[in-house]
Amino acid sequence: xxxxxxxxxxxxxxxxxxxxxxxxxxxxxxxxxxxxxxxxxxxxxxxxxxxxxxxxxxxxxxxxxxxxxxxxxxxxxxxxxxxxxxxxxxxxxxxxxxxxxxxxxxxxxxxxxxxxxxxxxxxxxxxxxxxxxxxxxxxxxxxxxxxxxxxxxxxxxxxxxxxxxxxxxxxxxxxxxxxxxxxxxxxxxxxxxxxxxxxxxxxxxxxxxxxxxxxxxxxxxxxxxxxxxxxxxxxxxxxxxxxxxxxxxxxxxxxxxx
Numbered sequence: 176x177x178x179x180x181x182x183x184x185x186x187x188x189x190x191x192x193x194x195x196x197x198x199x200x201x202x203x204x205x206x207x208x209x210x211x212x213x214x215x216x217x218x219x220x221x222x223x224x225x226x227x228x229x230x231x232x233x234x235x236x237x238x239x240x241x242x243x244x245x246x247x248x249x250x251x252x253x254x255x256x257x258x259x260x261x262x263x264x265x266x267x268x269x270x271x272x273x274x275x276x277x278x279x280x281x282x283x284x285x286x287x288x289x290x291x292x293x294x295x296x297x298x299x300x301x302x303x304x305x306x307x308x309x310x311x312x313x314x315x316x317x318x319x320x321x322x323x324x325x326x327x328x329x330x331x332x333x334x335x336x337x338x339x340x341x342x343x344x345x346x347x348x349x350x351x352x353x354x355x356x357x358x359x360x361x362x363x364x365x366x367x368x369x370x371x372x373x374x375x376x377x378x379x380x381x382x383x384x385x386x387x388x389x390x391x392x393x394x395x396x397x398x399x400x401x402x403x404x405x406x407x408x409x410x411x412x413x414x415x416x417x418x419x420x421x422x423x424x425x426x427x428x429x430x431x432x433x
Contacts, residue, residue, distance in 0.1 A: 191229040192222065201226070202405035216250075224256035227303055227330070231257075234397060234428050235328040238262040241298040244322055246287045246315075247305035251279035257301075267291075287315050295324040304424070306333035307341075307379045313387055320393050320431060329394065329429040332402045336378035337419040343370050381418050381425050394429040402426035 194201035205226065208219040232238060239261030245254045248266045250273065257264035258279070266282040267290055268274055274282060285291055287302075287309065300323040302315075309315045319329055334340050342349025345368050348356035353372035360368045370376040385399060400408040402424040412418050412425065 191232075192225045194226070194229075196226070196230060196233070197401075197405050197408045199405040202403055205403055220250065220252040221256070223303075224252040227253060227301070227332075228256045228260060230402075230426070230428075231299060231301065231328065231330055232260075234330075235299065238264075238299060242296060243299045243301055244290070244292065244297040244319075246290065246300065246302045246319060247308070248301075248303065249273040250275040251282060253301060253303055254279045254282070257299075262299075288318055290318055290322055292322045294321055295327075297323045297327060299323075299328045299330065301330045303330075303332050304334060306331060306384075307336070307377055308375055310377060312377075312379055312384065316388070320391075320429075323431040325431050325433040327431045328397075329431065330426075331429070332424055332426045333379060333384075334424050335381050335384075335419060335422060337380065338423045339420070340423060341378075343376060344368055345370070381412065381422055382415060384425065384427075385412075388427060388429065393432050395432060397428040397430050398426070399428075400426050 192201070192204070194204060205222065208222045212219045228238065237260070238257055241262050243257045243262045243264040245257070245264060245266045247268060248254050249268060251266050254264045254266040266279050267285040267287065268278075268282060269284065269286045271284055283291065287305065288311070300319045302319060306312050306315065316331065319331065323329055334343070340346045342353065342356050345356040345360040348359050357368050357371070372378070388394065389396060398409060399412050401411050401422045404411055404423065411421050414421075
């Protein structure tokens with residue numbers, strides 16, 4: 176029996192990963208996919224998209240027939256997965272270069288700070304691994320909330336700075352300083368790193384983000400958890416200090432207040 180939207184019952188197993196979340200098997204499958212991100216981006220991101228759509232449906236029921244706004248979704252893997260599940264999904268991406276050669280039909284080049292959408296048009300507003308790439312996370316989140324209907328779901332995940340992957344391609348050497356880590360990357364690869372701290376990568380922290388979100392009066396926090404952790408996914412986020420290193424990637428599930 177499928178649970179109605181908002182009960183967290185539906186999971187879409189037919190088109191999803193079939194992996195229990197959280198579980199060690201799921202975490203290992205995602206880790207193996209991440210290792211081949213460069214040589215097999217389709218395999219990596221299609222698995223991640225199915226997993227993320229599973230998470231949305233676990234918290235909010237099937238997306239079929241609903242409107243999903245994908246903010247900063249790059250090449251459109253998430254948008255396409257939501258469409259496969261019957262959603263009316265739309266991609267808004269500020270960087271033309273990230274869209275790739277074959278972006279989803281109807282993709283819009285737009286800044287996440289100012290989405291060309293009316294208030295409350297989305298049943299689900301979705302953002303995967305974007306928050307650490309914006310200089311003003313609060314404004315970015317406010318815009319996601321604005322375009323979500325009352326009662327709608329907001330899915331936000333990001334890699335926090337003190338995560339072992341916080342420096343992205345030059346991690347974990349970011350612990351010794353961003354410039355030193357970038358210089359090491361340049362020596363090892365012979366090319367400049369894609370990300371530069373303060374330009375397209377920012378030091379976003381879990382504690383600060385949680386305080387900001389919980390202080391808002393227009394959303395409630397349904398869940399704050401590690402996106403990839405194989406067990407105790409919510410518990411690790413409750414430990415100040417430790418969570419900044421152990422969470423790896425924070426997933427926030429928010430509900431727009433009526």
